[in-house]
Amino acid sequence: MGHGDPGWWKEQINNADLDRNGTLSFYEFMDFLHPEDSNNIEIHRWLLREKLKRMDSDRDGKLNLEEFMDHVYAFYKTYAEFENGSAGDVPQPEEKFADLDVNKDKGLDVEELIPMLPYLHPGELSHAKYYSSYLIHEADDDKDGKLSLGEMLNHEMLFYTSLLDVDEDDDDFHDEL
Numbered sequence: 001m002g003h004g005d006p007g008w009w010k011e012q013i014n015n016a017d018l019d020r021n022g023t024l025s026f027y028e029f030m031d032f033l034h035p036e037d038s039n040n041i042e043i044h045r046w047l048l049r050e051k052l053k054r055m056d057s058d059r060d061g062k063l064n065l066e067e068f069m070d071h072v073y074a075f076y077k078t079y080a081e082f083e084n085g086s087a088g089d090v091p092q093p094e095e096k097f098a099d100l101d102v103n104k105d106k107g108l109d110v111e112e113l114i115p116m117l118p119y120l121h122p123g124e125l126s127h128a129k130y131y132s133s134y135l136i137h138e139a140d141d142d143k144d145g146k147l148s149l150g151e152m153l154n155h156e157m158l159f160y161t162s163l164l165d166v167d168e169d170d171d172d173f174h175d176e177l
Contacts, residue, residue, distance in 0.1 A: 015043045016031040044114060057070075076116060082133070139158055
């Protein structure tokens with residue numbers, strides 16, 4: 001069953017319906033619309049099952065080290081380097097795989113992949129967090145981890161470009177009749 005198929009939608013609605021009453025409350029509907037930002041463990045498992053189907057080349061229901069390196073590690077490494085501030089603090093793929101492989105069967109199942117969910121399915125909150133951290137890193141002249149109004153004004157284009165595309169020139173498409 002693929003993304004968008006009728007059974008796929010029903011499964012996702014059932015995952016979001018925490019109280020199992022057949023309807024979605026406001027918060028359950030938010031989980032349905034933005035499963036990557038949900039705190040519902042069933043939705044996390046469902047997201048990982050769907051992702052695992054696409055990453056599991058040998059179709060054994062688990063990720064081996066090679067599949068992990070091909071499909072997961074690059075995402076993890078990118079975010080981990082940003083979180084840690086350097087590449088030296090990020091474990092090598094073999095080390096990270098071994099840490100995740102709790103039952104030591106040389107394969108990662110859905111439960112063992114749960115710690116990787118924020119890297120495989122970063123939600124809107126994750127994007128906002130990482131972009132905010134990026135802006136602070138770039139504009140924090142005194143490196144105190146905080147932004148003053150002066151620092152923001154000194155780097156105003158950094159903040160403007162987060163809202164506007166400076167290459168966009170609307171006048172090119174303006175036509176006077």
